[in-house]
Amino acid sequence: MISPACRNALEHWLAHLGGLRDAADNTLTAYRGDVVDFLAFMTQHFGSPQGLGALAEITTGDMRAWMAATRAGGTGARSLARKLSAVKSFYTWLAERQGFEATAVLSARSPKFQKKLPRPLAEDAAKAMIETVEYQSTSDWVAARDVAVVTVLYGCGLRISEALGLTGGDAPLPSVLRITGKGGKERIVPVLPAARAAVDRYLDLCPHPQETNAPLFRGVRGGPLNASIIRKAMAQARAQLGLPATATPHALRHSFATHLLEAGGDLRAIQELLGHASLSTTQAYTAVDTAHLMEVYNRAHPKA
Template identity: 80%
Template sequence: MSLISPACRDALQNWLASKKALNGAANNTLTAYAGDVSEFLSFMTLHFGTPQGLGALQSISTADMRAWMAETRNSGTGARSLARKLSAVKSFYRWLAEREGFEPTAVLMARTPKFQKKLPRPLAADAAKAVLDTVELQSGSDWVAARDVAVVTLLYGCGLRISEALGLLGKDAPIATVLRVTGKGGKERIVPVIDTARTAVDRYLTLCPHPHEADGPLFRGVRGGALNPRIIQGVMAKTRAQLGLPATATPHALRHSFATHLLEAGGDLRSIQELLGHASLSTTQAYTAVDSAHLMDVYNRSHPKA
């Protein structure tokens, strides 16, 4: 931040505050925004040889934007990451332009680099079941094994993000037939909980040697603190290696699998959107991997005119 003028630093902080207040942006998202826009502003300082005040930012040209994008790519940043950075800069400029009364044409006209979107790779139903059956074999401690099974079962059985599962508190247990989950941006949603997941959590709680505290984390690390998501990622890595699954078989792939298997079973896409907590239906569509032949089969069996 030392390369950024005080005026720009204040503007950045005010923009981040507005993002949090108006859009409910998560802390991780705000950190990413802050880093991306700070890098941009720091580059412009070096590019012009002097810290850029708000007035100077208004005169940034198309050539300046190209120089930033070229330098960012040359530093090893991939097209996907550059697209994210550019999106953050454009969002900052839209806010700044409205506040300061100028046209941010050069910035907003900068073309987003093209990249191949990575489609989610859910597990096959039998592979997902094998994961649930194999996770407990990765630990020599009964309570740790039970903990890992409970977490993974929630990911696949309820479509939770790993952060949502590990964000559960002691007061959320015993798990009811429905669970109130706080997702991205602090948005809450209600998800049904399958009996298998409830049983897995109950078994973990019975074996866990650490105290069950209402305001403490539900899932504990071996020393009693909140369970680190890297532990579950490591457990999944060992499990997929044992089962011969690809590197795409991650904790998040279980969430993809939840959505895909529900859709394959005839679930409604809108309902699945609600269960996943997606704001956009297109995001839910990207989470599912059902082939066109299956979709046509569902259509032919379900449409009243078929």
């Protein structure tokens, strides 16, 4: 059980994140769960619900106990690092308002973990995916829709939520799109002719009327298209092509960035196109590019 004061503080912090920092709903849900788990552990750890005053007394040893128990419960290093980040954010906000020193919490070291590199598709595999997705439906308009979505993902580097967030007012697709991504961050994305052509073909065949404020991509019954439908079509296509399970809608976004980089694209420009808040996030693609070069090198110069 969590004390009413702590629960009230948690809700105010989440409201702060959602209102002033425009955090996404999924992010707020994850943060709430992470901090609730932390507070629940401290309640059990001390044997009673902890008020705001008690939270100020948490020690380095208490933090180690929480992290050890969380790992013992099956939480991986990456997930624990995310939980710790949420707890630190909550404590930073709380300490400023309550006037206490949060060093014990803020100095807790995040567990080390190996960052996963993006798993892009090779250029020919990405093209094959677009071609093969078309054959996953017996309905011409649904096939054209799925091709249009996948082409937009790969051709514009969009997240699946961003692609499905396009409306009838965005069609016909212009030469550039203004996309609102995570955290309300806006970016300008060029639209390739192939993406515009794919969307035009879909609209020509779609039986549902195009409406300015309605979703551009429709489900069979005319409602918003669910991302799971595109994931399923891609799963069927990758099975036919013999591609790995990592060939997902998000992998097409990775492929967009990696192929731009391989073609000599500027890293800062790619950051802007992807809508990454930090260049360090985009720099993961340089590791992918280097890994690809080393793979080619090792094939050309096998060790004796």
